Amino acid sequence: MYRSILTYSVLLFTVMMTAVYGGSTPQTSTLLTHVRIFDGKSNTLIKGKQVLVVGDKVAKIAAKIDVNSSTKVIDGEGMVLMPGLIDAHTHLMVVKPFDQAIYTYEPTYIAAVATEAARRTLMRGFTTVRDAGGPVMGLKRAIDEGIVPGPRIFPSNAFISQTGGHGDFDTSMTYLSSYFTGQMDKAYLFGWTYTADGVPEVRKAVREVLRSGASQVKVMGSGSITGAHDPLDVVEYTPAEMKAIVQEAKKWGTYVMVHAYSDKAVRMAVEAGVKSIEHGLMASPETLKLMKKKGVWLSTQCLNYSKNVEDFNVPMPANVAAKFNEAKKSAERVYGLAKKYGLKLAWGTDTFGSLEVQDTESDEFTARKKYFTDLEILKQATSLNGELLALSGKRSPYPDGKLGVVEEGAYADMLIVDGNPLKDILMLAKPKQHIRLIMKGGKIYKNTLQSGK
Ligand SMILES: [Zn+2]
Numbered sequence: 001m002y003r004s005i006l007t008y009s010v011l012l013f014t015v016m017m018t019a020v021y022g023g024s025t026p027q028t029s030t031l032l033t034h035v036r037i038f039d040g041k042s043n044t045l046i047k048g049k050q051v052l053v054v055g056d057k058v059a060k061i062a063a064k065i066d067v068n069s070s071t072k073v074i075d076g077e078g079m080v081l082m083p084g085l086i087d088a089h090t091h092l093m094v095v096k097p098f099d100q101a102i103y104t105y106e107p108t109y110i111a112a113v114a115t116e117a118a119r120r121t122l123m124r125g126f127t128t129v130r131d132a133g134g135p136v137m138g139l140k141r142a143i144d145e146g147i148v149p150g151p152r153i154f155p156s157n158a159f160i161s162q163t164g165g166h167g168d169f170d171t172s173m174t175y176l177s178s179y180f181t182g183q184m185d186k187a188y189l190f191g192w193t194y195t196a197d198g199v200p201e202v203r204k205a206v207r208e209v210l211r212s213g214a215s216q217v218k219v220m221g222s223g224s225i226t227g228a229h230d231p232l233d234v235v236e237y238t239p240a241e242m243k244a245i246v247q248e249a250k251k252w253g254t255y256v257m258v259h260a261y262s263d264k265a266v267r268m269a270v271e272a273g274v275k276s277i278e279h280g281l282m283a284s285p286e287t288l289k290l291m292k293k294k295g296v297w298l299s300t301q302c303l304n305y306s307k308n309v310e311d312f313n314v315p316m317p318a319n320v321a322a323k324f325n326e327a328k329k330s331a332e333r334v335y336g337l338a339k340k341y342g343l344k345l346a347w348g349t350d351t352f353g354s355l356e357v358q359d360t361e362s363d364e365f366t367a368r369k370k371y372f373t374d375l376e377i378l379k380q381a382t383s384l385n386g387e388l389l390a391l392s393g394k395r396s397p398y399p400d401g402k403l404g405v406v407e408e409g410a411y412a413d414m415l416i417v418d419g420n421p422l423k424d425i426l427m428l429a430k431p432k433q434h435i436r437l438i439m440k441g442g443k444i445y446k447n448t449l450q451s452g453k
Pocket of ligand 1: 089091350
């Protein structure tokens with residue numbers, strides 16, 4: 001009896017202290033009123049509801065929410081409240097062309113510029129990104145600790161690539177094979193890429209990447225446009241290597257995303273159990289149908305292929321320009337087919353190489369408009385991308401709430417925009433002008449509403 005009273009008292013004390021202190025810091029609360037809501041999933045706006053944010057989550061959505069004086073109230077002025085945007089394919093650290101970022105500049109310079117890239121990404125309304133490769137872990141840590149502003153990051157960290165594949169970035173004339181000469185490759189040293197060949201090596205590379213905190217594994221599965229050494233048509237890795245990579249990721253409870261252009265490469269990845277195909281432009285109708293059947297995501301980018309060679313600020317060598325034009329030809333076809341077959345489509349940009357190129361991120365909305373309706377695009381950039389990122393399972397860095405939706409229990413990552421994105425998606429291409437409030441995890445990063453003045 002005495003023991004059970006003591007146990008009860010200790011328990012009660014713990015509950016009381018938790019209630020008082022809410023873990024460590026007292027929780028702030030914000031009530032958003034006078035808004036129309038796009039919840040990320042519905043086909044129409046929800047009217048007549050208020051949204052209460054407590055701490056970093058949406059606590060309640062109801063017609064009338066009573067709050068005390070410590071709650072900050074924001075009048076949304078009748079504008080649209082929507083989920084924060086998600087970009088499913090960024091490279092925040094790639095603020096210079098790959099080879100220069102790795103081999104030419106000081107790592108601290110690259111990190112400093114990438115910090116600014118992250119801030120700008122958030123200020124364009126992207127509250128979450130899936131980073132498709134690059135040593136982004138330190139930047140993510142500083143953002144999550146609230147030291148610098150930036151989006152939530154699902155990091156892939158080092159690319160896994162075969163020798164001579166898309167992740168083998170050294171273009172210098174003085175290149176020495178690391179394997180045969182014992183010369184350290186800076187790309188390994190700073191966690192940009194691991195070139196691994198054969199089943200034991202790829203297993204090791206995946207384990208290294210997962211050890212570094214990656215939420216998913218990024219593999220180079222085919223030739224590329226910008227790659228220094230690989231023609232576009234080549235398949236990288238063998239089915240046995242790809243299956244081993246997928247198996248290692250699965251054991252860790254997560255999934256693999258593969259850079260793949262050619263049909264053969266896409267098909268091999270899909271058959272090996274890869275869940276997210278990056279680019280995938282040359283996939284045949286049969287392969288796309290197989291992707292649909294297996295629930296594999298097509299994570300493609302419209303902006304890059306809406307451009308012409310001369311539109312890129314950086315001069316393109318002739319062989320790269322030829323590869324680009326070949327991929328561009330396939331782009332239109334694949335979007336049409338993906339839509340026809342009802343594939344799961346991610347919204348991503350793959351804008352990298354300089355801050356100026358990264359700054360074109362929001363133009364993806366404009367480029368997508370050629371193929372998809374405003375509502376389709378809006379869902380891709382919010383709830384669908386949220387669903388894709390959830391494939392990281394327990395390896396998600398943000399496992400306590402949903403992303404890409406406005407609903408009770410979801411992370412309070414939200415925007416207020418001064419128009420109806422269901423009818424005019426292009427306003428999201430002008431974030432500075434039209435995004436009036438940016439909230440991530442309950443914290444406000446921008447507010448140009450009356451309440452912010
Ligand atoms: Zn990429």
